[in-house]
Structure formats: C-alpha cells, structure tokens
Amino acid sequence: MSRRYDESDGTREFPPGVADPPAWVSRRDFLTLLGAGAALAAGACMRRPDKPILPYVQAPADVVPGMPLYYATAMPLDGYATGVLVRSDTGRPTKVEGNPDHPASLGASGALEQASLLELYDPHRTGAMRAGRRRTTWGAFKAGFAPPALSRRVGARGAGLRVLMPPTTSPLTASLLERLRETYPEARTYFYAPLESPARIEASRKALGTALVPQYDFRAADVVVALDADVLAAGPFNLRYAREWADRRRTEPSAQLHVVEPTPTPTGTLAARRLGATWSAIGPIAAALMDTLGHDARPTGHVAGASTASLAALTPEARAWVSAVAADLAAHAGHSIIVCGERQPAEVHVLTSAMNDALGNVGATVWYTPPAVLDDGGPAHDLAALAAELRSGAVDTLVILEGNPCYAAPADLELSRTVGAVHNTVYLGAYDDETARVSAWHLPAAHYLESWGDARAYDGTTSLIQPIIAPLHDGRTTDEVLAVLAGRPNDSAHDLLRDAWNRQRGPGARMDGESDWNDALRRGVVSGSASARSTPAIRADAVAQATAALAARGATRGQIEIGFVPGRAVHDGRFADNGWLQELPDPVTKLTWDNAALIAPAMAARLGVATNDVVTLRVGDRALDVPALVVPGHADGAVALAMGYGRQGAEAVARGVGVSANALRTSSAPHMASTVAVLPTGRRHELALAQTHWAIEGRGSSIVGEGVEGQRSAASSVPPRKRRPLTLYEPNPPSPDGFGADQWAMVIDLDVCTGCSACVVACQAENNIPVVGKDGVMKSREMHWLRIDRYIDGPPDDPRFETQPMLCQHCEKAPCEYVCPVNATVHSEDGLNEMVYNRCVGTRFCSNNCPYKVRRFNWFDYNAEIAETERMAKNPEVTIRARGVMEKCTFCVQRIRDAQMASRLAGDAVTRPVVTACQQSCPTHAIVFGSLTDAESEVSRQFGDPRSFSALEELGTVPRVRYLARRHDGDGTDGAGGRAR
C-alpha cells in the first residue's frame, strides 16, 4: 500500500525546498530585523483601536445580528438546478448547504455548490458595464437593444439577431425565448456547453421513439454497472445517486458496483470490479456484455453463450470483467442498473437502454422522463451551425448570455475571431474573460445568489432562485437581458418571475398563488413539478442497428486516444477563478492548480516519460504541450485531459493555470479523439500534487484498517489486531461527573466514501480556511483541516484504491498536547482537542508530534491580503487566524457550543444534535458525528461496529475519530469469485 505507485523510488522525508532557509534574508539581516521588530513592538503599544458600533437606522424584520437566517434557493449548473440552503449573516451569504427537500440535493451539497460562495465574492468579477472601451449604463443598453431600436439593425423580423447561451431548464427563460420568437420570428437561439453531448437524446429518439432521459433508483439496485460514467460524483443528479447508493450499500452489503472507465474516477475507486478501457473500447465491451447477457436475461437470469464473437474480440481482462459482470447482472435481473456515460456515442446509450430493458430493470430501478433541458439534443444545440451563420455575415447582433463560449468552443470553429467580426456583440458574463474581450458590449452577470429566476432539476422538479444579497456589481440576469430584447425592458427579474408564476397559475388563483409562491420560496421546490415517468418499449431494430454500427466501427487498437474530461474542480472553466476549487486536490490524482495529460504507468514506460515531463499532444495538425501525470489504473492507450484550464481572460486566479484542452477539440470530435501522438519534449513542469510528499513507512494497512475483523476480507493475510494496545501515556484524568457531559466523536465509513471532496470545501467555507497557492501546495503548506487521503495497492495497471478523509483525530491521548510548551493545545471536558490561537507561539512541536499530520501552520498572514469582498465570505463565528499560529479541525466547535447554549437556554435535558460542516455536505452520509454518552446515538452504535478501527491504532493515541473499514467485495459471497488479493 502506498501513496504513490512509484513510492519505492524516493522515500524522502520532506518535499524539496521546505528545509532550505529563505534565500532573501541572511542571518545578519534576520537579527537586524528581529531587533528592529522588537523595538517597534515595544514602541507600538497603545490602546486598541476604537471600533464604532453601527446599529440599523431602521431594523429589518427577522434580522437579528448574530442569528443567521437560512434561505432556500437553487444553483444551476449546465442548466440543472441543485437545491441549496444559504446561510445569511446580517445580509451576507456565508455558507451554502444542501436542501433536504430538493431531489438533486437531499440535504447534501457538492464541492462546486459549496465553492460557489467564493465565486459570489470574487474580486475579479466584472464591475462595470462597458460598450466598446467606454463605461455605459443599463439604461443605454435598454435604449439600444429594446425592439424599436433593435429592429432597425436586425430587421423587423429579427433575421440578423442570434442569441447564444448555455443549456437552460428555466421555465422563465423558456417563456421569454418564446416571447422573443413572437417579436422576432427569424431570430434564432443557440445553446452551448462544452460538456454536453447530444448522444443520449439521439439514442432515445432511435431506441425509444422520443426524446427521453433515463432516471435511476439506486435504493433498489443490487448491482450497478457504470460504463464510463462517474455516476456517484459528477453529473446533475450525482448527490442523489451517491446518497441512494450509500443507503443501499449500508442495508444490503452485498450490493455491488462494477465500473469500466478510461481514467479513474471516484465512482471507479469504489467499484468491486473495475476495468480500465479506452473510450472507444467501451462500446465493444457494452456489446459483449449484451451478447453475454442474451436478450432474454429476464426473468430467469439465464446467461447466453459466453463465447460470442463480440466477446472473443476483447482483451483477456475485459473478457473476464464482462463474464463476471454479466453473471452478476443476470443474478439480479430487475434489481440492477446499467448507466452509460453522457459523452459515449449514441450506440452505447442504445445498448444500455436495451440491457436495462432486457434485465427487467425498466419500471423497477430505471425509468424515463422528458428532458428538462430546453430543446435537449435538438438543432439549437449545434454550435457549428451558429459559427457558420456568423461566418456568412448574416448576423448583425449576437447576444451571448453567459457561458464564455469563445474560450469553451472547439478550436476549429475559431469562435473568437468569428464573434469579433460580428457587428454588434453583447456579452453578459461575470468576468472580463475571453468572450468579453471580443464583444462590443459587456454586461456584468449577476451571480445566482444575487438573482431572481428559476431552474429545473434533472427529474424536472422546478425550483425558484431567490437572491440572498443585492447584486454586488450591478449584475443582470439572462432573463433581464432577454426581456429587453423581447420588448419588456423595464421589468426586473423579480417582476418577470412573478408574472410568469401568476400566468402559469391562471387568473383565478391569484390569492392561492401568493401562498404557493411563499411556500415554493421557503421550501426551495415547487411541489408536484417533477416530470411524468414513462417506461416505453425498446425498438428492436434500433438495437440491431446500434450493434451493427459498433461492430463495424470496432475498437481502435494500437492507437492512442485522448478524452476531454470535465475538470473535477473547475468544471468547464466556469469555476477557474475560484481558489478553493483550484486548490482542491483531485480525488484520484491529488493534482492541484493544474491540469495534466493523465496516462497509464505502462504507457508512460513505453513512451519514456514520467510525471512532470512535458509531452506534446498532437491531434491532426493541432498540438499542445502538457505535463504528463502517471496515474495507476488508467487505461493503457488513453490520455485524459481535463477541460477548464488554460484560461486567458483577465481573472487573476484562473489566468495561466494549466493548458486549454479546447485547443485540441474539434466540433466533429468534441469529447474524444482517436489517433493522438504523444511526443516527449524533454522539458519539465512541476505539478503541485498534494499528499504524495511523504513516505508512509509501510504503515498503509494500519492507516486504512486492512484486516479489521469486521471486514469480509477472507484473502487478507493481515491478522486482526488488538483493539487497545498498551501505552506509555498517562490515562486521562477522571472527569468529575464521569461520562456525564457530552463526549464528542466521529465515525467515517470508508465503504461509502467516494472521495468527492465536498467535505473539504465545506470545511474550508465554514472555518475560514485560506488558500495558499501552487507554491504553497508544492511545499506542502496547504491549509485544509480536512483532507482526503488516497492510497494505492496492487499492480499499477489494476490497483485497488483506498480513500480516507483525514482530519484531527481528537485523540484522547493526544501526542500534540504533551509537547506544547505554552499549553496552546489542550483537552476539553467533552473530548475535544482544543487549539487556542491566542496562546499559540508557533513552535510547531505539536505538528511534528502528530502522527496523522493534520495540524496546519500559518506560514504567512494569508488573510491579510484578501479583497474586501472576500472578507464578506468569512464565517463570523470562527476566528480569522494570523501568521505564526497552528490550526486544525475543531469538530466545528462553534456549532457544538451553539447547540449547547441553545439546549441549555431551552432547558433541554440533552444537547441538541450537532451537525458538522463536513457531515452536512456529505452526499453519502459517510460522516457521522455525535456524543458517545448517548448510547442510542448513531455514533455510539457505529463506534462498536465490527468494521470500526482507529487509524494507526498501535500508537495508542485512542482517537475520537474512528473509521469503518471498506468491505472489499467479491470475497466469495456471491459465488462470482473475487479478485485475487
């Protein structure tokens, strides 16, 4: 077990550079500065500055300073809404949490939702409206672009008007586009997002007769097969699917997940059987799987002959995977789900639908609904058509409503040049980015936390979007701009939304509408708005066609493929200016502040490249220099390159981080290209990889709990360990009232932790954790209180992944406490390892003595340099740490003390439940927190679980954080035979 697959090559104790003295100051200079500093400190003593108290002039109802309010709203991403609850401290949004009533959230929130808060306060957002190089006003825009004036340019029927926006599900936007069509029948609207693919809808048109998208119920699934689908950690419903899968896995431990994927994803790391295969190999594997299953897998679970031609064409590993997975699927017909990745070709989607149908899953675990996205898969989603129109010169006015298409478009469209040549381009965008640069007009876009609007979830459920704060930069919404074009220039977004709401409910329901409206705002969802389910029969001819098409195409053996995958943190580039996300290590590669060409160890050896070596990727006549990153478990013959990097706009954080994958993308091959040449350049580019700095001295199994008795690991050779080892540390002093007080503890279930890292960003937002930048990460100075450790075991081409959230373990016998010379870290009565910033003098002894390496030191005054708006994102309940103090996880002590005070004031006998920030965000409920004194609590129950263990138990630190060991599947429970370990 190791952190790096090539750990044997360098068991260095420290990353290079951390032990070097700073180059800019000599010993003499240091002493001089020390003396001067002491003199200044002595001379600067004075009464602390007076800070006035500013009460309200007119106190708003409901607002009590110090008592935060929560508002329900929804964050749209690629059009789909995820419901969130936003904490507002006297009018400042300070934290985003999941909305339990929303189908896409179920109370969880992902890393992107959490980090959207920082996006709101981003100091690099566009501050002013601009026409050409001059500042302008909203009034001037309305005068120039409302119908009478607009008609003079684009014609009375709007022939010269084009609108380009990201895909949308908003009923309000749809109604405004309808109105625009009435005003200008010849104007046309296009939708573009770099990550969307028409394949899914194309497949359903062929196989099911109409445009439908699949929906899944993971709570009823015993076997899930994901074909190039990161279903538990990406996509519009990933939080829901992860929650449901974890619930199923908890109640039914034999539930299995099988994954075939080109590049390791969080879903893949959880798989019982994981196969690495290139993008184009997924189709043949799906065909072989279907052949093996036979078309009559229902209801007996009969498996057809396993020696079909399609199976024979596969590699031995793929054959073994297909046989085992087919047997598992057949044994659970009607209780299984096959999911196909969105960007796979339509044929694979057809086969997936056919297999779900054949297994009898449709109607049980799988059903279909009409797509929520407007004109999903339709002609309006063809960016190339718009580019052709622009080139033809027929377009006078192009209105781009967010999405930064000039960056995100495939390179062959040369959209920047084409858009720049359009007579009049209006760009509504949050940043002065690539698109803003070539646009004549630039209007600041309102953030979703500043906007009125609506959006639908993946299943069609409508949510209202309400502002939590007034626009910081006079931003406008897509709907407001559309309203101007459609001839309603004076309506605010709120008026438009209210109007659409009232119209939808008819004239008689006015009074009722008011309470409905308030209810929808309060709950964050419009009741009963989910799309109707359908379970259409599959067309046999479409399946035959798809099989034939796949067989004709075949796998591209021997050629290297490149896949353009979503940047896990920056998505398609939308979040590129977000420091929290740029510094969030990728769950699998641990890469921060960069993208890289991910390649398999075998391929790296063949090419003679290693991690950090820059390679040239050549697709056709386009070339791109990218640092390589060797990833165990990656499919051989495949290169994965994350999108969303290499931004060239004016955003200071995003600019120059990584390289732009769009330079290699073409409109005919936007997601995957075969025949890429990978050429070493001999240059190097140091990547900032978190966690991989230190060797773990062979302690891996003790860290992730291998061999814990509750783990069904028959093949494991590690003997079960003793629970409480002998210790030299003195026992805790007996507390006066025994276990009378709360005793806080946490349990983390590694069996359902996907490593999605939502908790990391949630912790960062809740606890005011700073960002240190790429240099800082390279010196392992990242400040995350909670990190996700990833360990690799087994052969590099087919490794086993272990994912482990690591945070302060709140040891009962904490090694850090014994070595602090100033008592700045001490134990509280209720079992917390307390860190007292105002006592800390920064010796860092505690960090040296911490076996878990969870203590973080403020090497610089990270919070001194942040922008005024970023200060607004800080949680007022947590101290902002200054330079020179140590910090670490507090178990969200501010939430504990709050709950204790509330309980005490209300006269409750026990403390109200405390939910930590990481626990709140977790999609899989992998984190459980509570008091051990309550024997009925979930945390007490899980503390005694046979799978529970403490990390590095042999050190005798007795942590208050325990882990539940991951169950390794297929160890002789279902007769399918497991992987040899």
Place this chain on the structure above:
Amino acid sequence: MHITCEVAALFSPRATTIARGVIIGGLTLLVFIPAVAMGWVRTPWARGEHHAVAQPVAFDHRVHVTGLRIDCRYCHADAERTASAGLPSTNKCVACHSRTWMSAAPMAPVRQSLETGRPIAWARVTQLPDFVYFDHAIHVGRGVGCETCHGRVDRMATAEQVVPLTMGWCLDCHRNPGPRLRPLTEITTMGYRRPTADTSGARLVAQGDHIRRLTDCTTCHR
C-alpha cells in the same frame, strides 16, 4: 639605570565610579522598566476602566433607567436572544422621541441619521478582543445580571467600563459562578442584593452541570 615610563592616564579617577554607576543603573533599568510596564497593564487605567467614553449623542442612562424606569431590554433587545445585546435602531429612539426632545440640540445626530439613513456611530464602551466569543443570551438566560459586568448603569451620565474584562476576571466567575448568579426575574435590577440564604444561583449551576464545564478554552475561544 632608571627608566621612567610615563603613560598618560587612560582612565580618570572617576572612571570606576561611572562604570559602576552605569552597570548598576543599567541593570536597575532593565528590571525597572519591565516592572513598571507590567505594573501599568495591571492598573484599571491601562484597561480603560472608569473612563467616560465620548458618544456622538449625549445619551444619559440615568434619565432613562432611573428616571423613566425603562427596562434595559427595551433598547438592548437582543440580549436574551443572541450573542450581541444590540443597540437600538435610530427608529427606536425616534419612536419615543418624536413627541419629546426631538428638536433639542443633543438630538441632532439622531435627526441627521434619520434624514440621511446613515447609522449613528456609537463608541464602544465594553470591548473584548476578536478571539473572544462572548454570548449575552447564555449569560442573561442563566442568571448573570446586567450589573455584574456593566456596573451601576443607572448612575452613569456617560457609560463607562467598570470591570477589568481580563481573562482572569472572566475565569473568576466561570470557575465558580454560583455566588454571582441571581434569579432570572432580577436580571436587569440595578443594585440587587443577594439574600443571604439564596441558593438559586447554585440551583442554576446544578441544572447546567450535565452539559459542560465552563473553563474549557473553547467555551470562549474558537
């Protein structure tokens, strides 16, 4: 043969005395200066006690508390609900004063605030460091009277700090709150005298015992 070697006197006869003086004086100063400084910070003056803080409005607590018998919580309305006791909004001042004293000279800042919509900038009297998370609600709700920390506000023309507000002072009470607590009905009473046989404080303490100890660092620092 006699050789006379004459060397000019390098040191005057007083040199030794001066050297001794400098050494002794230096050492004394080395002890004396820190001693004075450490003494100074322990005085009420260094802590800002008993120092009338100038306010933008000449608000007189004596008139409002003693004269008009207005409860503390009428103006400091959040004291029972949340961490900060709160100051009244301009509108709240005007609600009473619209009928009386509104045109008087001392009310000028209030009128101005009402007209411009800009808040009155009150000077802080009781100031705690940023790393201290004091919560009014739990203190008021568990029997700590206003007077215990803010003194006889009913006798103050201009509000001033009357207690040290040092960590030691806080801990004096946190270590043994019982004797300093009063019945919840007497929270805002000024000049409350504890009956000798009163055990209500001890009872309040006992009720909270199962929740937690008050001397954990994270009780106040987080």
